[in-house]
Amino acid sequence: MSERSPAPGGLALVQSLVNTLDIESGADSLDTAEGRARFGLAEEDIPGARELRESLRVALLAHAGHPPHRAATPLGDLLTASPLLVTVDAADGSAGLAPADEGPLLSRVAAAIAQALVEGTWSRLKACEAVDCHWAYYDRSPAGRGRWCSMQVCGARAKMRRYRAR
Numbered sequence: 001m002s003e004r005s006p007a008p009g010g011l012a013l014v015q016s017l018v019n020t021l022d023i024e025s026g027a028d029s030l031d032t033a034e035g036r037a038r039f040g041l042a043e044e045d046i047p048g049a050r051e052l053r054e055s056l057r058v059a060l061l062a063h064a065g066h067p068p069h070r071a072a073t074p075l076g077d078l079l080t081a082s083p084l085l086v087t088v089d090a091a092d093g094s095a096g097l098a099p100a101d102e103g104p105l106l107s108r109v110a111a112a113i114a115q116a117l118v119e120g121t122w123s124r125l126k127a128c129e130a131v132d133c134h135w136a137y138y139d140r141s142p143a144g145r146g147r148w149c150s151m152q153v154c155g156a157r158a159k160m161r162r163y164r165a166r
Contacts, residue, residue, distance in 0.1 A: 004149065007138035010112025011125050017049070017109065018056050018127065018136035039105050049105055052078055056109070060127035060136055064146075069127075069134055082110040 007015040017039065020029045029035030030046055030053075041049055055075040058068040083100040097114040099107030116122035127134045128149035139146035 004137045004140070007125050007136075008121060009115060009119065010108075011116050011121060011138065013112050014056055014109055014116075014125060015136040015138065017053050017105070018060060020053060023134055024132045040103070041105060045105070052106060052109060057127055057134055057136070060125055061129075061134065063123050064126040064129060064139075066127070066129050069131070078106060079110045079113070082107045084110055084114055 006012045020035060021027075028050075029038075030041070030049060036043070036046070039049065051073055054070070054072040055078055058072045059075045061067070061069060082104065084097045085100050087096050087098045088094070089096075097111055097118070099111045101107050113122060116125070121138075124139045124144060125136060126139050126146065127136055130149075133149060135149040137146070137149040
């Protein structure tokens, strides 16, 4: 839905996962083999990936100041199942966080969120306020107050609805 550029670093994985479901049409790319392959998922991994996706969406809606779109497992509860390790580069001594097990999607998402926290970018990943969208986007606005994934689509629709309501 969005014409915005992808989120930086590991947040692109989170953004991509949340955007596997087009709420307006109901199309879910996790239903296809190609869509699952993008995330290294087998068919039996799909229920967990969907649960993670909706928990992430709730967190991204909260970043934008919006209530949850539906009941979902708290993201923190899911992430406790994915331990992270502190790594230190022998060459330059730089430290980082890495998943204890690089394979599972949950581990990769946990590492991406942890890295984004360190970089200060986690709260800039948001979900569109339009109830028929909730597409994930990275808010690059100077004040960090973006509300829609696309001003030309969702923003214009919202403004038109408000205009017609008056």
